[in-house]
Amino acid sequence: MEISQFVLASRPLGIPSISNFRLEKTVLNDLNDGEVLLKPWYISVDPYMRGRMNSVKSYAASFEVDKPIKGAIVARIIESKSNSFSSGDIVVGTLPWATYSIEKAETLRKVDTEKVSPGFYLGILGMPGFTAYVGMMDICKPVKGETVVISGAAGAVGIVAGQIAKIQGARVIGIAGSDEKCRSLKEQFGFNEALNYNASKSLRKELAILCPEGVNVYFDNVGGEITGAVVANLDFHARIALCGQISQYNNSKPALEYTILPHLLTRSVMLQGFIVSNYSHRFSEALAQLTKWLNEGKLKYTETIVEGFDNLPEAFLGLFSGKNLGKMVVKVN
Template structure:
């Protein structure tokens, strides 16, 4: 039998456990070219919230009463594909299930000699690639420039900050707990970190942390935090627009300052992007990321929730800021 979490209803505002339904279904027999994978680690990501809404986006919305799709690292249990053998570790997008029957064309092998297999869903997976291309391709930070990262203790943000440090930039992080602040400063060597939950004046704190203005703003959160950062952008600033997690659960359209004049007078670039835009270039990024990890130039952190039954809990934790780094659910050893 296969356990699955289905999207039972579309959330209004912040999701709750009632939006998910746990079911058990038989595992179907394999067809030619298919592989049976036993899930080991399952990813939960902020973008999944957007797919729960029934509106047009860069990917289709989740269907009701269907398993929630997302990244999984698992072990091949049975194979009718010439590409995969029993016991191999693979990554696929079959989502919140304890087992997946997947076409071999939709799986990729994971080399556990490079790094722990969970990193295929984090620093050496979608979050790491998002940080790499968003920062280097759009922002191209230069030595001595000031880079500000919101959501700096998340799976993408902490990698962005470290790559910016590798490039010689001065890095300012924005995060939401003292534990996160300490990790970013003491372990990852961010130059300054601002706790947006405890500050009484984030604009003043940003001015103090960025006396020479902001050359690059990697935007993971949107909302009032981004409004405050954008007031400080320099001439020629670059703003990769990666996520807007502060807005995902709003029930009404958010009305904020109009930033076009700031972009205009500073000849600044704001560019939204999706990591899949760069799929044809993943082969150039992954070896470099793996090298930086092996050399200790990039550190990573994972928040791991144990047990498949806790998938919704792990997902909801993303929106209350419970995770540091990549949020994962460990389903099996």
């Protein structure tokens, strides 16, 4: 069977471009016992994939040049030689960016797409949702009346992290890249305040006005100058969950962040970096709680859906210019 797949054509220097990807034809082998034939339905593009395009040792293995890009995908089973799945079942797994693929059944998890959009298993009920859950519940631990600031607030992780902090009784301030995103954060997702860093003359001063008592919790998805502005406003004994640093992912030399260290020292701040895959023991609780909050209407979610397999690289690149509100996914027909 002939299929199309995206491979890594070259490693980017700085901001990645379409030319770092190549669409090519290949042929699938026959199905063996215990395997299934899959057709992708919703494909996730995630900021961490930028790191995998480099050839550096990290928590996630590098993509190999001339080999398929892989990521989280919700797919339909077309044919099954496994007792665990039947054709028509919808599953989630780590699959190649290919029009069809063959996988071992034990690497896949069946999902129910009757009540929620299939893409939610790549967002609020998938890795980004789990990230928001453990970052907020295990590291930040906001309590009633505290002030929580979230950067990258209008993205896949940030939208969930902010709402979880609200459920815990905190006052939540989001930072995002456009007035439209800030409006959505307040009107759709219940954030108390939202600041557009692209329109701000001084984020540090605007935060100081919004948080005269200081910031108790900072959930950082972005790093760089935005983090500098938040850290300058931290209260004593604040907690920081260092979740992402997307402002630095395309820099060959990351900015030195030592200017924030004296603030952390003098205000007795706890800063903890974390990688969600190290919290796999927490996933069943996270999935159950996120599903419950979603069903109760306490959590809301949204996705930016790019149509068409061929548009995968463009959707991925859009993450670095803020094209998404909520989770960026590609829908394949």
